Each structure stands twice: as C-alpha cells, then as structure tokens.
Ligand SMILES: [Zn+2]
C-alpha cells in the first residue's frame with residue numbers, strides 16, 4: 252500500500268499482501284515467489300517514520316545444474332527508517348549522537364510503497380544460486396538429458412577432435 256509516512260501520528264500496524272510474482276534475479280535466473288502476507292509496524296520519528304517489517308516467503312528457483320525447481324523458504328524481520336530528503340543535513344548531525352545500525356531510506360516524495368520494500372528485501376534474501384541436491388549431476392551438455400535420472404550414451408562416445416585436449420587435461424590433473 253501507499254504509505255503517507257510523514258502523516259503517521261501514532262504507532263500503527265499495517266497488514267498487506269503481494270500477489271504471486273516473478274523476480275528476475277539474474278540472466279536466465281528467475282524466482283517464482285508465492286503470495287506474501289506481510290506485517291509492518293509504523294512508528295513516527297522525527298521527520299519520518301520507522302518501519303518494522305516481518306514476513307514469510309516461499310519461492311521456486313531453478314537448480315543451477317539441472318534447472319529443476321527448488322523451493323526456498325524463510326522468514327525475515329527488519330527495520331528501516333523513512334526520512335524526507337530535505338532533512339538529511341539535520342539527520343547527519345543526529346547520527347553523531349546516536350550511532351545506530353538501522354537502514355535509512357531518504358525520500359523525495361511524501362509517500363512510500365510498502366510493497367516495494369518487501370520486494371527489495373526479497374532480492375537480498377533469495378540466494379544467488381541453488382542446487383536441488385548437493386551432488387546434482389546436472390544436464391548432459393550434449394543431449395540435454397537429466398543425468399540424475401537418465402543415463403545417456405553421450406559420455407561413452409566423445410568427439411575425437413577433443414582427444415588431444417582431454418589428454419592434456421589428464422596430464423594437468425596429475
Ligand atoms: Zn539439480
């Protein structure tokens with residue numbers, strides 16, 4: 252929802268949700284994220300508002316080797332402070348006094364989309380790479396079959412043009 256973060260007068264709890272969404276995490280690497288119900292506690296602070304946000308998530312990500320869907324789940328809790336940009340100078344002065352580790356977001360606008368906050372957090376939470384199992388054998392580079400379930404014949408016959416190279420590789424390994 253769109254939050255008028257400068258107009259919050261007393262601590263309040265916001266419940267909201269995001270529909271199923273696809274997040275592009277990298278080249279050919281997408282997460283299918285199940286609908287998320289999130290809860291945000293908004294508390295007014297000087298020239299802004301503090302948000303304590305928590306939610307559970309579940310996403311389907313392709314295995315880095317065989318491309319099979321892998322489910323990644325978790326919970327998160329984090330706090331951010333929204334502040335109006337014009338008050339940055341003043342805030343810097345405050346920072347010397349109270350040395351805190353809370354993320355601050357400085358905004359030009361007087362509104363803030365809470366869904367964006369959750370989506371951005373997902374980008375941080377979702378892994379850069381997943382494997383369906385630690386010893387996933389991946390796909391055959393030649394025929395594309397899943398080596399976890401299929402034994403293809405590609406491994407036996409190899410292109411003779413590469414023979415000198417494979418011999419070289421063996422030498423290097425030894
Ligand atoms: Zn796999």
Ligand SMILES: [Zn+2]
Pocket residue numbers: 391392393394395396403404405406
């Ligand atoms: Zn094969």
